[in-house]
Amino acid sequence: MPLEPFKHSAALTMGVELELQLIDPTDFNLSASATDMLHLLERSGFQGDVKPEVTESMIELATTVHTRYDALLAELKNIRDGLVAAGDRLNVSLCGGGTHPFQHWSEQRIFAKPRFKEVAALYGYLAKQFTVFGQHIHIGCTSADQGLFLLHGLNRYLPHFIALSGSSPFSQGVDTLFDSSRLNSVFAFPLSGRAPFMLDWADFERDYFAKMEATGIVKSMKDFYWDIRPKPEYGTIELRVCDTPLTVTRAAALAGYLQALCHMLLERRDPPPTEDDYLVYNYNRFQACRFGLDGILVHPATHENIPLREDILATLRRLEPHAEALDSRAALDILWREMVFDGNHASFLRHQYASAGGLQGMVAAAVSLFREDAAT
Amino acid sequence: MPDTLLRLLHDISWPAALALAWLAGEAGQRWLRLPRVSGYGIAGFLMAASQGGFLADPEGAPVTLLADFAFALILFELGYRINLRWLRANPWLGATSILEAFGTFGAVLAVALAFDVPPVPALLLAALTMSTSPAAVLRVANDLRSAGQVTERIMHLSAFNCVLSVATFKAVLGYSILTNSGSVFHAIWSSLVVVLASAGIGTLFGVAVPGLLRGIGGLARNATIAFALAALLLTTLTHALKFSPLLAALAFGLVARHRRVILSQAQRNFGALGDLLTVLLFVFVAATIDGRQALAGATLGLSIVGVRLAVKTAVTTLLSRASGISWRKGALTGVAMMPLSVFAILLMEQTRRSDFGAFEEMAGIAAVVLLLEVAGPLFTQWALARAGESVGKEER
Numbered sequence: 001m002p003l004e005p006f007k008h009s010a011a012l013t014m015g016v017e018l019e020l021q022l023i024d025p026t027d028f029n030l031s032a033s034a035t036d037m038l039h040l041l042e043r044s045g046f047q048g049d050v051k052p053e054v055t056e057s058m059i060e061l062a063t064t065v066h067t068r069y070d071a072l073l074a075e076l077k078n079i080r081d082g083l084v085a086a087g088d089r090l091n092v093s094l095c096g097g098g099t100h101p102f103q104h105w106s107e108q109r110i111f112a113k114p115r116f117k118e119v120a121a122l123y124g125y126l127a128k129q130f131t132v133f134g135q136h137i138h139i140g141c142t143s144a145d146q147g148l149f150l151l152h153g154l155n156r157y158l159p160h161f162i163a164l165s166g167s168s169p170f171s172q173g174v175d176t177l178f179d180s181s182r183l184n185s186v187f188a189f190p191l192s193g194r195a196p197f198m199l200d201w202a203d204f205e206r207d208y209f210a211k212m213e214a215t216g217i218v219k220s221m222k223d224f225y226w227d228i229r230p231k232p233e234y235g236t237i238e239l240r241v242c243d244t245p246l247t248v249t250r251a252a253a254l255a256g257y258l259q260a261l262c263h264m265l266l267e268r269r270d271p272p273p274t275e276d277d278y279l280v281y282n283y284n285r286f287q288a289c290r291f292g293l294d295g296i297l298v299h300p301a302t303h304e305n306i307p308l309r310e311d312i313l314a315t316l317r318r319l320e321p322h323a324e325a326l327d328s329r330a331a332l333d334i335l336w337r338e339m340v341f342d343g344n345h346a347s348f349l350r351h352q353y354a355s356a357g358g359l360q361g362m363v364a365a366a367v368s369l370f371r372e373d374a375a376t
Numbered sequence: 377m378p379d380t381l382l383r384l385l386h387d388i389s390w391p392a393a394l395a396l397a398w399l400a401g402e403a404g405q406r407w408l409r410l411p412r413v414s415g416y417g418i419a420g421f422l423m424a425a426s427q428g429g430f431l432a433d434p435e436g437a438p439v440t441l442l443a444d445f446a447f448a449l450i451l452f453e454l455g456y457r458i459n460l461r462w463l464r465a466n467p468w469l470g471a472t473s474i475l476e477a478f479g480t481f482g483a484v485l486a487v488a489l490a491f492d493v494p495p496v497p498a499l500l501l502a503a504l505t506m507s508t509s510p511a512a513v514l515r516v517a518n519d520l521r522s523a524g525q526v527t528e529r530i531m532h533l534s535a536f537n538c539v540l541s542v543a544t545f546k547a548v549l550g551y552s553i554l555t556n557s558g559s560v561f562h563a564i565w566s567s568l569v570v571v572l573a574s575a576g577i578g579t580l581f582g583v584a585v586p587g588l589l590r591g592i593g594g595l596a597r598n599a600t601i602a603f604a605l606a607a608l609l610l611t612t613l614t615h616a617l618k619f620s621p622l623l624a625a626l627a628f629g630l631v632a633r634h635r636r637v638i639l640s641q642a643q644r645n646f647g648a649l650g651d652l653l654t655v656l657l658f659v660f661v662a663a664t665i666d667g668r669q670a671l672a673g674a675t676l677g678l679s680i681v682g683v684r685l686a687v688k689t690a691v692t693t694l695l696s697r698a699s700g701i702s703w704r705k706g707a708l709t710g711v712a713m714m715p716l717s718v719f720a721i722l723l724m725e726q727t728r729r730s731d732f733g734a735f736e737e738m739a740g741i742a743a744v745v746l747l748l749e750v751a752g753p754l755f756t757q758w759a760l761a762r763a764g765e766s767v768g769k770e771e772r
Contacts, residue, residue, distance in 0.1 A: 024523075026457050026633065032523040035764070040700045056523075088465035089700040091528050107521065109767060 003209045003221070006147065006201060007235035009065075009140030011266070012326070014072060014259050015236070017062045018244050018251055019053055019133040020083070021100055023093040028363035030057035030103045030131070033092045034111060040086050048079035054116050055108040055131045057100075059083075065140065069259070069328035073252035077373070080248045084371050095366040096251075097349065098133055098168030098182035098243025102359045105129045105172070126189065132182040133244040135165060137255045138236035139262050144201030146266075151195060151228045151237045152273035153265040154258075155281055156300050158227060158241055159288035160312050164335060165242035165254055166292045167345035173359065179292030179346035182243050183285070191218065192225040193282075197275040227285075241285075246345045246366050247373040249334060256323070256331025261315070263322040271301060292344050313339060386432075390439055393423050393431050394652075397659045411516050411753035413658050417717070418750055420662030427667045431659075441615065443660040446653030447511060447722055448607045448625035449646050451538075454510040455629020458535045468699035469529070473536040476691040476710070477506045480537075481544060483683045491676045496555075499548040501741060504720045505684050507541035508534035512715030512753040515654055518645050520757065520766035525701045527765050529692075530712045530756070535626060538719060542623050545723060546571050570619050577617075578624035581610050582631025603632070604646055622723060661721045662749055670742040677743025681751075688713050705763055712759035715752030717745045 024031035034056045041050055049062040061079050066072040087094050108128045110120045120127040141147035166179030178184065186192050198204040212218050221229060227241045239258055245251045264270075277300040287295035288308060295308040316332055316339075323329045338344060352365040397419035404415030423429035463470045481502045488498035513534050517527050550567030554560065585606045589599060610628055614621040645651060670677070689710030696706020720741065760766045 025459055025461075032765075033525070036525045036701065036705075039702060043697070086700075088462075090525060091459055091462040091466075091532075112764070 002213075003205050004232050006141075006144030006230070006232040008142055009235035010067070011140060011142045011146075012259055012262055013065045013067050013140030013236075014255050015063050015065050015138040015234075016072065016076065016251060016255050017060055017136040017138075018076075018096070018248070019058055019060045019135070020244065021095050021097060021133055022057050022059065022087075023095055023100075023363060023367055025091060025093045025367075028360040028367075030100050030108070031092055032056035032109050033090065034059050036090055037083075037086060037092060040090060041082070044086065046082050046086070048075075048082055050079075050083070052111045052113060052116075054111060054119060054127055056111050057103070057108060057131060058133065069252060069256040069326070069331045072255055073249065076248040076252050080370070080373070093367045093371075095363065095370040096133070096167065096244040096246040096248075097345070097366050098166070098180055099171045099185075100131070100133075101170030101349075101353075101362060102173040103131065105131060123189070129185050129188070132168065132185045134182065134186075134240060135242040135244045135251050135254065137239045137242065137258050138231065138234060139239075139258060140234075140236050144230070144232070145199065147230045147235075147237045148199050148201060148204065149273070150262050150265055151230060152197060152199065152277070153270065154228060154237075154239070154261065155194070155273060155277050157261055157315065158239075158281075159284045159295065159297055159308060160315065161239060161254060161258070162241050162243075162285065162288035163291075163293045163295060163308055164257070164312065164338065164344060165245055165250075166289070167243040167245055167349065169346040169349055170353070170359065170362070175350070175353070178290050179344060180243050180289045183241065183289050186225060186240075189225045191223060193227065194278060195224075195226045195229060197273075197278065199273075243345075246348065246369045248370075249373050250338070250345070253331040253334040256326075256328040257319070257335055260319040260322040260326055260328060260332065263326060264319060276300070292346055293339065309339060389430055389432065390656075393420070393659055393663075394655050396423065398655050401655065411512075411757045412519060413512050413515050413654065414750045414753045416655050416658035417662045417753075420659035421665055421667070421746065421749070423659070424663040424665065426665070431663050439656070439660060441612065442653070443657050444615065444621050444722065445608050445611045446650075446657035447718060448611045448621055449604060449650055449653060450511045450514055450657075451622060451625035452603060452607050452629040452632075453646070453650075454514055454531060454535050455626045455631075456633045457531050458630050458633065459532075460630070460634065462532065466699055468695055469532065470536075472529075472692060472695045472699060473533050473540075475695070476533065476688045476713075477537040477540040479687045479691055480506050480684050483687045484680050487679050487683050488676070491679070493676070496548065496552045499551075500545060501680070503541055503545040503548050504723065504741065505680060505716060505744065506544060507538045507716060507719045507723075508688075508713040509715040509717055509719040509748075509752065510534045510538060511654070511657060511718040513712070513756055515645070516715075516753050516756045517760065520760055522760045522766040524763060524765035526705050526709050526712055526760060526763040529701075529709045533692075533709070533713060535630075537713075538626065539623065541719070542620055542723065543571050546620070571623060573617070574614055574620040574623040575627040577614060577619065578610065578627025579631045581606055581624075581628040583635060585628075586632050586635040600646060604649060622719070657718060658749075661718050661745070664721055665742050665746050665749070667746075670746040673741070673743040677741075677747060680744050681747055684716075685711070685714060685755075708759040708763045712756045712763075714755035715748055717749040717752060720745055 022031045022033045034052050037059060038052060051060045053060050063072060063075050083094055105128045108131045110116050162180050168180050168182040169175055171181045196208050198208060228237055228239050231238050242254055280298040280300050284297050293309045297306045297308050297311055299306055316336055319332060323332050349362055352362040397416045400419035401412035401415035404410035405412050423431040425432050484505045485498055485502035488501050513530050546567040550563040554563035585602060589602055607625060610624050611621045614624045689707055692710035693703055693706040696703055
């Protein structure tokens with residue numbers, strides 16, 4: 001089956017998908033409640049788009065298409081409220097965070113849907129280990145080539161998103177010392193990582209996708225688990241490296257940041273992306289996963305070492321006029337506060353672990369934060 | 377020599393029975409897909425003296441206290457899983473609970489009276505059958521690693537209907553004492569005071585033990601043993617004071633949960649200690665049943681079991697959509713609430729010890745208990761599997 005044509009979107013529209021944890025309010029472990037939650041939402045005329053995910057303890061919400069950050073945030077809050085209310089009726093709590101800190105992957109159940117069963121049959125335990133929770137941000141592109149340009153242009157900024165969204169410090173009951181341990185689970189998949197360096201859609205389709213399809217390994221773009229991948233059926237590129245933040249406010253802010261970045265990239269004042277940018281890609285990615293905002297970047301062009309925190313602050317300053325143009329200053333302010341005062345959600349969770357008495361106390365705090373979302 | 381041998385056999389009868397029952401539970405699980413607790417029950421029943429077995433009637437023996445302790449642990453764990461805030465968020469759950477419990481009471485009372493059971497035993501029988509035995513429900517759900525709305529609801533509904541059942545049972549006792557002896561004080565003491573004092577002692581434990589644990593620290597390591605010891609102390613204390621260990625243990629779990637010291641996943645069932653005591657509990661309960669008595673009350677027993685199932689299932693089904701689940705899951709919740717035996721037997725045992733003799737006339741209870749000892753957990757297992765909430769073999 002050839003690759004479907006790339007649908008044209010309005011430039012810089014955005015949409016967000018969030019994978020959320022379903023939590024048992026008794027022991028704060030994951031709760032296999034997706035089927036019951038989805039049933040209730042469907043019956044109660046819930047307006048948001050909510051879908052099952054690979055295991056029964058996860059659900060995924062998706063927003064509609066937005067041009068404005070404030071409207072995106074309002075919709076996310078609205079969906080969040082609906083989900084929390086449904087959860088209350090079923091004695092199920094919800095929270096963000098890229099991993100559940102102490103669930104055991106072997107106890108997870110695959111959601112009864114043919115595609116997930118196939119994934120489980122193919123990947124074995126990796127499918128259950130994939131009980132991790134990410135935020136995906138879509139940015140609309142006017143053409144397929146523009147999509148590929150943005151996809152590769154963003155490679156240098158990718159660690160920003162990993163560090164700002166890092167919220168998975170604990171896994172299988174221990175502190176991994178990573179701010180985002182979730183991405184290590186994603187890396188286990190054979191088709192994860194980066195997209196091949198091609199800036200022309202026709203080339204990509206002919207010289208890469210068709211050949212990959214001929215090998216029998218892939219059938220559609222869905223089979224690639226790349227950090228950023230084109231989504232021809234939506235006419236977007238999809239950034240997939242973010243952990244789900246603990247609040248929808250921060251999730252919307254990250255989307256606003258990406259929208260402003262793309263606005264800047266489309267002015268084409270940065271040097272164009274090259275294959276050599278990817279020499280430092282995996283190393284920078286690791287630094288952001290491991291150390292979060294305290295990581296060190298190697299600049300792809302100059303090869304100098306830059307503290308990630310400084311690089312993000314400098315980028316935030318550069319983005320100010322773009323945020324003005326998009327009316328999304330508030331999004332950048334939230335990230336600014338995170339950089340300067342609050343730290344990312346991985347530090348919040350570690351702090352809760354130390355102060356609230358262990359793993360369960362930490363999950364309890366994450367549940368409250370998701371529900372109340374005091375703009376962090 | 378034969379005397380020595382007999383004494384030896386007598387001395388090891390309980391441990392031997394437990395070993396055999398455990399084997400029966402494992403074998404039944406492996407070859408017949410029976411819930412383990414049903415296997416323990418069948419073995420206990422067959423080994424009991426009343427069926428010609430070697431296990432003497434346990435009434436009054438030290439093993440009774442152990443059985444009470446085993447049940448206290450289960451009730452504590454159940455109480456710990458109960459989230460009272462859910463009642464506020466979903467009032468239909470409370471409505472379901474009240475309707476299914478009192479609906480069962482009314483229907484069983486009508487059946488018992490139709491079978492010419494005298495009023496007081498009929499009322500006691502109706503009060504007993506309101507409850508769903510948490511022992512079977514919790515063990516079956518934990519064994520199947522079951523999770524979802526049916527699981528969550530049978531836990532909550534059985535906790536609530538146990539409380540309602542004890543309260544109604546004690547109220548009937550009070551009423552009966554009043555009509556027999558005319559002593560208002562004795563009547564109130566046997567009902568209202570027992571209920572309130574038991575819940576009060578449990579509440580005290582629920583506040584004190586988590587507080588103590590916080591002081592000591594090392595929660596994950598210490599919580600299981602501290603709660604188990606406290607449950608043992610609570611059982612013996614309420615025994616000595618002739619209060620209700622059942623209510624006390626439930627209140628203890630409920631308050632401890634809301635004081636938030638968290639039992640971690642590894643301590644479900646209280647680990648191996650809980651597993652061992654569960655074997656003892658189910659053997660103990662089955663050993664109290666006299667097969668001949670059960671046979672004599674079989675028609676009444678069957679009628680009660682049928683009516684009880686019908687009422688519980690009707691209520692949970694009718695209110696299912698209002699409370700946020702499908703008709704199907706509502707019906708399965710009712711079916712999963714079949715088990716009764718352990719709770720009924722222990723409640724009777726404990727009341728018997730408080731020198732009250734209305735039980736001899738409660739024909740039918742033996743049949744109900746025997747039927748549900750084996751069939752109750754089977755129904756629960758079936759319902760959880762049908763609801764898609766138990767872990768399938770391919771996922772284990």
